[in-house]
Amino acid sequence: MNVEIxxxxxxxxxxxxxxxKIAGSLGExxxxxxxxxxxxxxxxxxxxxxxxxxxxTHAELLAIQEACKVxxxxxxxxxxxxxxxxxxxxxxxxxxxxxxxxxxxxxxDLKAGCVDSLYQLLNDPRFNHECDVTEGVLAEDCGxxxxxxxRALRGRKKEExxxxxxxxxxxxx
Amino acid sequence: MNVEIxxxxxxxxxxxxxxxKIAGSLGExxxxxxxxxxxxxxxxxxxxxxxxxxxxTHAELLAIQEACKVxxxxxxxxxxxxxxxxxxxxxxxxxxxxxxxxxxxxxxDLKAGCVDSLYQLLNDPRFNHECDVTEGVLAEDCGxxxxxxxRALRGRKKEExxxxxxxxxxxxx
Numbered sequence: 001m002n003v004e005i006x007x008x009x010x011x012x013x014x015x016x017x018x019x020x021k022i023a024g025s026l027g028e029x030x031x032x033x034x035x036x037x038x039x040x041x042x043x044x045x046x047x048x049x050x051x052x053x054x055x056x057t058h059a060e061l062l063a064i065q066e067a068c069k070v071x072x073x074x075x076x077x078x079x080x081x082x083x084x085x086x087x088x089x090x091x092x093x094x095x096x097x098x099x100x101x102x103x104x105x106x107x108x109d110l111k112a113g114c115v116d117s118l119y120q121l122l123n124d125p126r127f128n129h130e131c132d133v134t135e136g137v138l139a140e141d142c143g144x145x146x147x148x149x150x151r152a153l154r155g156r157k158k159e160e161x162x163x164x165x166x167x168x169x170x171x172x173x
Numbered sequence: 174m175n176v177e178i179x180x181x182x183x184x185x186x187x188x189x190x191x192x193x194k195i196a197g198s199l200g201e202x203x204x205x206x207x208x209x210x211x212x213x214x215x216x217x218x219x220x221x222x223x224x225x226x227x228x229x230t231h232a233e234l235l236a237i238q239e240a241c242k243v244x245x246x247x248x249x250x251x252x253x254x255x256x257x258x259x260x261x262x263x264x265x266x267x268x269x270x271x272x273x274x275x276x277x278x279x280x281x282d283l284k285a286g287c288v289d290s291l292y293q294l295l296n297d298p299r300f301n302h303e304c305d306v307t308e309g310v311l312a313e314d315c316g317x318x319x320x321x322x323x324r325a326l327r328g329r330k331k332e333e334x335x336x337x338x339x340x341x342x343x344x345x346x
Contacts, residue, residue: 054238055247055271056229065227074228089294090270093263093287098228111301114266118299119292121262126291128284 009082009104012036013137016082016106019046019059020145026051030145033059033083035067035076035100042079043067059083060091064098076100084142086113086135092121096129104134106142182255182277185209186310189255189279192219192232193318199224203318206232206256208240208249208273215252216240232256233264237271248272257315259286259308265294269302277307279315 012034019032023046035043045062049055060083067076080102081095087105092114095103103122105115114121115133122131185207192205196219208216218235222228233256240249253275254268260278265287268276276295278288287294288306295304 049247053245053247054241055249056234056238056241056267058270061229065229068225068227068229072226074222074226076228088266088270089287089300090263090266093261093266094229097231097261097263111299114262118297124291126284127262 008039009134009137012041012080012082013084013104013106013142015041015044016059016084017138017141017145019044020084020142023047023059024145024149030149031059031083031085033063033081035063036080036082037067037071037076037078042070056090058088058091060087061094064094064100068098074098080104082137084138084145085109086115086117088112089114089119089121092119095122095131096127099129100131102132102134104137106135106137107139107146108135181212182307182310185214185253185255186257186277186279186315188214188217189232189257190311190314190318192217193257193315196220196232197318197322203322204232204256204258206236206254208236209253209255210240210244210249210251215243229263231261231264233260234267237267237273241271250274253277255310257318258282259288259290261285262287262292262294265292268295268304269300272302273304275305275307277310279308279310280312280319281308 015034016032020030023032024030028047028050031047033045034041043063043066045059045066047059048057068074076098079100081100082104084106086109108117110117116135122133188207189205193203196205197203201220201223204220206218207214216236216239218232218239220232221230241247249271252273254273255277257279259282281290283290289308295306
C-alpha cells in the first residue's frame with residue numbers, strides 16, 4: 001500500500017534519523033522515530049534498550065507512549081509514525097494497538113521486519129485495524145547508519161580480542 | 174509445543190487471574206499476567222489501557238517491564254510468563270524481545286491471538302528467539318472473566334440507551 005513519497009515525508013524522516021543518531025551516540029543500535037499530528041511532530045524517541053535495560057524501549061514504543069500522553073488518549077487517530085527501520089513484531093503490534101493510520105519507514109529489516117519482510121501485520125484484515133504504509137523514505141541513509149554502527153561494533157570487538165590475546169601472552173611470559 | 178500442565182502452572186495462573194480481577198474492578202478488560210523466576214513471582218500486572226490512556230499498557234508489557242527492573246536486564250532468561258489470555262501481536266513481540274523462554278496462557282484469543290490463533294509468532298525459526306508454549310491452563314476461568322465483563326458492559330450500554338430514550342421523551346413532553 002505504497003502512497004506517493006513527498007517532501008514532508010522526507011522532512012519528518014530526517015527528524016527520525018536525527019533521533020537514530022542520538023541512539024548511536026549512546027552506543028545503542030541507531031533507530032529513531034517521530035510521530036506527527038496535524039503537521040507537527042508531537043513525539044520523538046530513539047532506541048534505548050541497552051541504556052534502560054528494558055526490553056520494550058524501542059524507538060516506536062517510546063514515541064507511541066509519548067504521543068498518547070500528548071494527545072491524552074490511547075487512540076492516536078490522524079497521526080503518522082515515521083521510523084528509520086521497518087518495525088519488529090512488538091512495534092508493529094503497538095502501531096495496531098494505538099490505531100495509528102499511517103506508517104512511513106526507511107530501511108527494510110529482512111531479519112525481523114513485520115510490515116513487509118517476514119509478515120504484513122499492518123495489513124491483515126483479521127485485525128481490528130489496518131495501516132497505510134509507505135516504505136523506502138531515505139532508506140539508504142537509514143540503512144547506512146545501521147551498517148556503520150555494526151561495522152564499528154565488529155571493529156571494537158576484534159580490537160578487544162587482539163588486546164586480550166596480547167595480555168594473555170604477556171602474562172604467560 | 175504443549176508441555177505437561179502441573180500444579181505450579183495452575184498456582185501461578187491463579188495469581189494472573191487475581192491480577193485480571195483487579196483490572197476488571199477498575200473497568201478495564203480483565204487480563205492479568207505474572208512473571209516467575211526461580212519459583213517466585215517477580216512481576217505482577219494487569220491491563221491498564223483505559224486508566225492510563227496509554228495504548229501499550231497491556232498486562233504482559235507492564236509485567237515484562239517490571240521484571241526487567243527486578244532482574245536488571247532486558248534479557249528475561251530462565252523466566253516464565255503466565256497470562257490469562259493468548260497474547261496479541263505487540264505482547265507476543267515483547268516476549269520475543271525479552272527472550273522469555275516459556276509462556277503459559279489461559280484462554281485463546283481467536284480475534285487477535287498471535288501465539289496460536291492468527292499467527293504463531295513465538296515459534297517462528299526466522300526470529301532470533303523461540304518459546305515453549307503451554308496453553309489452556311485454567312482456560313475456562315480466564316475466559317469466563319472476559320465473558321462476564323463484556324456481558325456486563327453490554328448490559329450497561331443497553332441500560333444507558335434506555336435511560337437516554339426516557340430522558341429524550343420526558344424532555345419532549
